[in-house]
Amino acid sequence: MADGGPTDRAADLADRSADLANRDERTDRDEALERDGSDLRGSLALNLSFRTRLTIGLVAASLIPMAGFGVILLILGSPVQSATLGRVLLFVLVVAAMIAILMAYLLAADLTAPLRAIAAAVDRTSAGDLSTPIIVPGEDELARLAESHNRLAADLERRNRELGRILAAIESGSPRDSPDFIAGRAARDAMTAFGMIDAYVLIVDPREIPAEERIPGESLPVRAVLHLGGEELGGEDIGLLVGHLPATRLWERADQDLLALFASEVAVAIRNAQLFARVEAQNSQLLELDAAKDDFLRGVSHNLQTPLTSIRAYADQLVRDRPDRRLGIIAEQTDRLSRMVRQLLTVTRLESGALKPRGEVVALAHPIRRAWEALAAEGVPFKVEDRSAGWLAVADVDQLDQVLWALLDNALKYGDRSAILVEIVPVPDHGQLRLTISDLGPGVAEMDRSRLFRRFERGVERTADDGSGLGLYVSRELCRAMDGDLVLEPQVAGRGASFSVFLPGEPPEPGESPEPSEPQQVE
Numbered sequence: 179m180a181d182g183g184p185t186d187r188a189a190d191l192a193d194r195s196a197d198l199a200n201r202d203e204r205t206d207r208d209e210a211l212e213r214d215g216s217d218l219r220g221s222l223a224l225n226l227s228f229r230t231r232l233t234i235g236l237v238a239a240s241l242i243p244m245a246g247f248g249v250i251l252l253i254l255g256s257p258v259q260s261a262t263l264g265r266v267l268l269f270v271l272v273v274a275a276m277i278a279i280l281m282a283y284l285l286a287a288d289l290t291a292p293l294r295a296i297a298a299a300v301d302r303t304s305a306g307d308l309s310t311p312i313i314v315p316g317e318d319e320l321a322r323l324a325e326s327h328n329r330l331a332a333d334l335e336r337r338n339r340e341l342g343r344i345l346a347a348i349e350s351g352s353p354r355d356s357p358d359f360i361a362g363r364a365a366r367d368a369m370t371a372f373g374m375i376d377a378y379v380l381i382v383d384p385r386e387i388p389a390e391e392r393i394p395g396e397s398l399p400v401r402a403v404l405h406l407g408g409e410e411l412g413g414e415d416i417g418l419l420v421g422h423l424p425a426t427r428l429w430e431r432a433d434q435d436l437l438a439l440f441a442s443e444v445a446v447a448i449r450n451a452q453l454f455a456r457v458e459a460q461n462s463q464l465l466e467l468d469a470a471k472d473d474f475l476r477g478v479s480h481n482l483q484t485p486l487t488s489i490r491a492y493a494d495q496l497v498r499d500r501p502d503r504r505l506g507i508i509a510e511q512t513d514r515l516s517r518m519v520r521q522l523l524t525v526t527r528l529e530s531g532a533l534k535p536r537g538e539v540v541a542l543a544h545p546i547r548r549a550w551e552a553l554a555a556e557g558v559p560f561k562v563e564d565r566s567a568g569w570l571a572v573a574d575v576d577q578l579d580q581v582l583w584a585l586l587d588n589a590l591k592y593g594d595r596s597a598i599l600v601e602i603v604p605v606p607d608h609g610q611l612r613l614t615i616s617d618l619g620p621g622v623a624e625m626d627r628s629r630l631f632r633r634f635e636r637g638v639e640r641t642a643d644d645g646s647g648l649g650l651y652v653s654r655e656l657c658r659a660m661d662g663d664l665v666l667e668p669q670v671a672g673r674g675a676s677f678s679v680f681l682p683g684e685p686p687e688p689g690e691s692p693e694p695s696e697p698q699q700v701e
Contacts, residue, residue, distance in 0.1 A: 234282075237278045237279055237282045245271060292324070295312055295324075296312055296323060296324055296327060299311075299312045299324075299327060303327075303330075303331055303334070311328045312324035312327055333432075337433070337436060340371045340372055341436065343367065343370055343371035344371050344436075344439075344443070353447075353450045353451055353454040354454060355447075355451055356451060356455070357381060357448045357451050357452055357455075360447050360448050360451055361380075361417070361444075362379070364379045364440075364444040364447070365377040365378050365379045365419075365421075368419060368437075368440065369421070372421075372437060373423065373424070373427065374400075374421040374422060374423055375397055375421070375423065376421055376422055377419065377421035378419070379417060379418075379419050380417055380419075380420065381404075381416060381417040382418065383415070384403045384404075384415050384417070387401075387418050387420065389401065394425075395425055396425055397422040397423060397424065397425055398422060398424070398425060398427060398429055399420070399422055400421055400422070400423060400434070401418060401420045401421075402434070402437045402440070402441035403417075403418055403419075403441060404416050404419060404441050404442070404444055404445035405438075405442050406442070406445050406446065406449055416448065416449065417445065417448070419437070419440075419441045419444065472525075472526055478519075478522065482515075482519045483519055483520075486512055486515055489512050490509060490512045490513065490516070493508045493512060494509060497509070510554070513552075517580075518648075520580065521584075521648045521649065521652050522648070524652050525633070525651075528652070528655050528656075528659070535573070535574035535577055535659050535660045537572045537574065537660070538573065538574065538575055539570045539571070539572055539684060540570060540572075540573060541566070542564075542566065542602050542613055542681075543562055543564045543602065545578055545579060545582055546582055546586075546600055546602075546613070547562065549579060549582035549583045550586055552583060553583070553586055553587060553590060555590050557595070558590060558596075558597070559597035559598070560597070560600075561597070561598070561599050561600070563599065563600065563601045563602070564602045565601070565602060565603050565604075566602045566603070566604055567604055568685070568686030569604040569611050569683045569684065569685055570611075570683065571682070571683055571684075572660075572661075572681065572683065572684060573662070573681050573682075574656075574659075574660055577656045577659070577660060578656075578660075580653070580656060581653040581664070584649040584650070584652065584653045585615045585679070586598065586615060587649070588650070588677075589615055589616070589617040589619075589674075589677075590617075592617075592619055592620075592674075592675065593619030593674050593675065594619045596618035596619050596674065597617070597618050598615065598616070598617050599615075599617075600613065600615050600616075601613070601614045601616075604683060604685070605680070606685065608680075609682065609685075610662070610680050610681060610682060610683050611680070611682075611683035612678055612679070612680055613678065613679040613680075613681070614667065614676055614677070614678045615676070615678075615679075616673055616674065616675070616676040616677075617674040618672075618673060618674050619675065620674060621674040621675050622666065622675050631650050631651055631654050631666075632651060633648065633651045650664070650677075657679055657681070660681060661681075662680045662681040663680045664678070664680075665677070665678050665680070
């Protein structure tokens, strides 16, 4: 009946219930000990065991009358007779004392046997064995004490069974169940656990349901409030558990406390179900909004692509007819907006599964130079170190161009126009080529590294003017679609951000010994 982790709550409930089951007995026992403590030690307050005091009492009861009788005879007799009589009396007294001690020991052992049996039963009960009753014949105090112990053990065993049923009910619950279903099942569990005739869980204000009167001879009404939170925190009452017990059933305070604990667990389960249903509804709404957003982006991307193509074509035509720097800016910004629209379109195709890369064998140095020339960055040192040793990449050329343009644009923009280094290195053990693009800028802040590849995410210090936050997300997804990956390398002293693209590679043909290419530098 509880939430996602019922084991810990069940263990806690077991501890609390065991404590409640014994609280009444401990309270009465402590009060009795405080009230009658002096009686338990005896009127003389001797620090002796019960068996020793009983033996001393029996010996004294047998010897004191005999000794008194002998003293009287000595007083009433003549001096000569007194001497002889005194020796005889002393001998008789010694023999009687020995017999009295032996008989007192045996009688004390027999009298304390029921007490030892009760003590052994208490030890078994404390160890968890409640199945062995104490049998003491008679109607005396020891028999009543044994009967009280047996009744206490039976109550504890019954409450343990009730607690086991409650724990089973708690573990069988799920937050996916509806509140009404949980309420109905809790009523059935209460009937099973507590032996009720009927039970109902009402999700109402408990003050609206008046308490029933207890009528002798009729079924016993019980109730417990579905309370959330501890009393010290105020809490909240969300409902009521009501039911009826057989008229002969004994219902004590510990039973009521156990029912209150069960009701509180039911309250937690109902509240968890309500919260879970609310979260599920919000998730469904978010999914619908996300789908609507994707449809919107897809439509916007398609609708923008056509006018942007026309603007770029007319700008190129005007430049050929009449060169003007402003027309160049228009063409450059049109290209930038076209790339952003292309990123949006790629996102929608990635999420719909419509993007299917077409693998081609390609040397990476040429696409890198082509992407750098498309950026038209002036005054920025740019160097390509091609150490591929004849290895070729297997990639979709169009998608690869989009990845390279995004990474070089990032290095140019966030590297503060510092020198950019591109390295191409084979990874023969994994059958891949590694292409690393590095700059000498400030690098990526530690707090941004874990979120840099998320959709629509930018660095903490970046604003919306710095981009859409889609470049790295789209680039990584494109690389993974080509059976590769895109990773951010660890920060290295003296170097800014370094991004590595891993792509499937093909080694050179056997017998080929390609000459190592020299690093190419472009200003």
